[in-house]
Amino acid sequence: MSNNKKNSISSGFYKEPVPHITPDSPFASMMERFRFAAEILELNEGVFKYLSSPEKVIMVSIPVTMDNGDIEVFEGYRVIHNSILGPSKGGIRYSDDVTIDEVKALAAWMTWKCAVVNVPFGGAKGGVRVNPKELSQNELERLTRRYTSNMLDVFGPDRDIPAPDMNTNEQVMAWIMDTYSMNQKKTETAVVTGKPIILGGSKGRKEATGRGVVTCTLAALSKLRISPSKTSVVVQGFGNVGSVSAQLMYEQGAKIIAISDISGGYYNKDGINIPAATQYSLTNGFSLEGFDGAEKISNRELLELECDVLIPAAKEDQINKDNAPNIKAKIISEGANGPVTANADKILEEKGIMIVPDILANAGGVTVSYFEWVQDRHGYFWTEERVNRRLNRLMRESFDNLFMVSEKYSITLRQAAYVYAIDRVATTLKLRGIYA
Known part of the structure; x- marks a missing residue:
């Protein structure tokens, strides 16, 4: 330098x-x-x-007529961080603690995430400050449609493409697609991803994020010459990403010694029967509360268990400077966004723990979202086997790219991910130039 x-x-x-x-x-x-x-x-x-x-920060008021006739006003956000690589892409979350600061961070992460896996999208994120559990289905629909109406000049298949995130799902995406289409006077399936398959969704999309986590985890295990069948795994979070990750690692012959959800952690040193745990959760209101296939422990204890692989697939900032010294995993594959704080990175690096960073590990979702967008634009849809095959190949290639960058600069995989992604976006910016 x-x-x-x-x-x-x-x-x-x-x-x-x-x-x-x-x-x-x-x-x-x-x-x-x-x-x-x-x-x-x-x-x-x-x-x-x-x-x-960020290129754009949009804040809107969302008036909603509630079922009792009262009017409530909610606050909505959409942040376009960057669109140099293509249309901006990112989920919409409904949460009563969502902030514009959080949305800005997630939008930036989406920029780097898309660049890491070589998907031609920029980064965006959206949110509405609301507790969706307090709304009826009709109120939720009115909220979603008014939010979409306020974003008609922002959303678009060639401009900005939303997707599901925390507390949003296929149905919410269907409402967004329909509202946008009604205003465009034509059906525009490609304006959102994560839709129901009958409305142009992609097979394999629900499992894509967890599948990507596992593909990257297997690649990391290979670098450390650890066989999946001799691997002990801890999964924090048993939602879509965590449960799929646990199931796929289980199918690889790994021993899943602990899982958790909001009710706490569940530990069995001999391994948990993941299909049984999944079935229990489904029949128990998507909760592991009362699961008798493992002993109850706290989420903090779960993170500090001795294991080969730790997959934090819950929320941000779960591993920080306070508990990082107690982490005993060989590999951390970040299924959630930002589960490891910046001030914990150095501690984990000094302990020799390999971190597969979130902007790679959980990029399977945006990758298959890209596949969905392509299928919608072509009007031709792929088999699930084809989706999974292409996802696995792209994720493995991306892991190998980052591993080469990490070796070139003698840096961690997380640092390599940012170097690779930012270099790609910066190079594209240089070639495109600044429009005056």
Whole structure:
């Protein structure tokens, strides 16, 4: 690195705080990793500023007539972080604790995630501040349709493509697709992904994120020369991503010694029967409460179990500077977004733990979302076997790309992911230029 570049870094533009961002926020964690990659790549100051700022931040009020006739007003967000690689892509979450700061971080992660797996999309994210469990189905539909109506100038199959996220599902995507289509006077299935198959959804989409996690986990095990059949696995979170990851690792012959959900952790040193646990959860209101195939432990104890693979597939910031010294896994495959805080990365690195970062490990969802978008645009749909085969190949190629970058620069896989993704976006920006 040149002396001039070193001086420019130390003088501040890589360390300049982003306005209005709290120091411990998800966006701040993302920016810390972004700055590291920017230094390695010797990014131009202008490019750094461009890539660290969202293109658009949209906030809307969503008035909804409730079933009792009262009017409630909810707050909705959509952040377009970057669209250099193509239309922006990202989920919509419904949560009463969603913040614009969180949405900004998730939108940026989507930019890097798409770049890591070489999908021609940019990054976006959306959210509505609401507890969907407090709404009736009719109220939820009215909320979704009004939010979509407010975003008609933002959404579009060639502009910005939403998808399911926390507390949203196929039905919500169907309402978005229909509302957008009604206003366009034609059916536009490609405006969203994660739709019901009958409305243009893709086979294999529901399992895609968990399948991608497992593909990357197997690739990491291969690098460490550990056989899947001799692997002990802990999975935090038993929702869609966690349960699919557990099931697929179970089918690989791995011993799943612990799983968890909101009711707590469940540990069996001899291995848990995952099909039985899945069936129990389905018949028990999607809860493991009362599951007798393992002993009850806390989620904190679960994270600190000795194992070969730890798959955190629950929420952000589960592994931090306080519990990172107690983590005993050989590999962490991040099924959730941001489950490891930036201040825990160095601790885990010093312990020799390989982290398969979220922007690679859980990119299976956006990859098959891309497949769905392609199928919608062509009007021709693939078999599930074809979807899975292409997903596995793309995820393995992406893992190998990052592993080569990590070896080239002697950095971790997470650092390599940011270097690879940011280099791809920055190179594209340089070739396209800035429109004046």
